[in-house]
Amino acid sequence: MEQRERSDHGPAADWLVELAQRHRLSPTQRQIVQRMLGMFPDVAFRSTVEIAELTGVSQPTVARLAAALGFAGFPEFRAALRDVVLAGPPAGPADPDRHGSGAIAIDQERANLASLRRVIDGDRMGAAVRLLAATAPLGVVGLRASAALAQYFSYFARRVLPSVHTLTDAAGIDDAVLQLQQEGASALLVFAMPRYPAATVAAIRQARGLGLATIVVADTALLPFADDVDVLLVVPVGTGLVFDSHAAVVVLAINLLDAIANIDPERTQRRLEAHEALVGRWAYEE
The missing domain is CATH 1.10.10.10 (Winged helix-like DNA-binding domain superfamily/Winged helix DNA-binding domain)
Incomplete structure (x- = not known):
């Protein structure tokens, strides 16, 4: 540029x-x-x-x-x-700190993070935590731009939950959702950032058809498929640069996982201690 x-x-x-x-x-x-x-x-x-x-x-x-x-x-x-x-x-009013699109994008992220507090403290967050804490296995969907968000959440979720499946392949999403239901899952977590892949919407509708509750993290309440969502967590994305920034979404994801972990603190402690026992095998120490 x-x-x-x-x-x-x-x-x-x-x-x-x-x-x-x-x-x-x-x-x-x-x-x-x-x-x-x-x-x-x-x-x-x-x-x-x-x-x-x-x-x-x-x-x-x-x-x-x-x-x-x-x-x-x-x-x-x-x-x-x-x-x-x-x-x-x-x-x-003049703002001397606004020196171009990068600084403006940071200002926007600050506003996004400020609005996130209402989501974290809201009733929908509580409902999402209860549904996700109760399901085993837990399926986490994220296609295209949302794939990294699903992988990030799943990486840490495996530290505290017994069975986590990350679904980022659109070609196999139908079979994966069906497999989750057959293994006893009761809920599905979906990251749906714009633009919304058709396969993501199809997975949400398939999950509901199979009796799974759908918890969706998206950027707006005005989703064209909002009627297919059981619990919608709205988190704004940063749009000040060429590509969307998901800073607020990442903060929401970690808060969501922290709340899920606190549902069963004894299990969480056992699993974290088991994980710590493995750290010496891969962590670099000079």
Whole structure:
């Protein structure tokens, strides 16, 4: 990404970043926004063809960005961009700590973490803990962008729970969910970050059809498949950079696991001590 000039056009660039954060953009669209940050003030006076050439994408992709940002078309978006370049954004308190999209993204994560407290202290969290603590085995689903979240949760869950299955392969998800049910599972934990894979939704619906409770961690309460979810834990993701940041989701996952572990503290202690006995075999000590 080109480095943005530190000049009096900084507030206008911040306006573009904040506008992008208010909308759900694809990684390609976010990349265009980031490259545009290094093109101020000229970017406000360029055509879609010129911006496409400078950002390395097609002209229709630039036009679709304008629509994704809530404008009727690129001309309307460019007119708004010109207004903020020439006149500045609406009056507001200056924030000297906001030096570009990275700093703004950190500010957004702080807000996301602050909102997480309501989720952790809420009734849905308690319901999720009870359901997940009672199931054996425990299945943890995470496909595509959510695969790393499922693996992270499962890695630590195996320290305190007797049987944890990580489901990250869309091709075998149907068989895996059926196997869980046949082995006696009563609940399924699903990480569903945008964009939502069709196989994730199918797994949730299959689980409910088999009688499993579905606990879903997602970024919004307005899921198109919310009716198929028994317990929904809403955790916002960071959208200030090219790819989503799951910082708040990771914090939620560890809090969820901590609460599950506290349901049966004696079992947790036994399993943690057994794990500690193995640490010497793999931990590096100089």
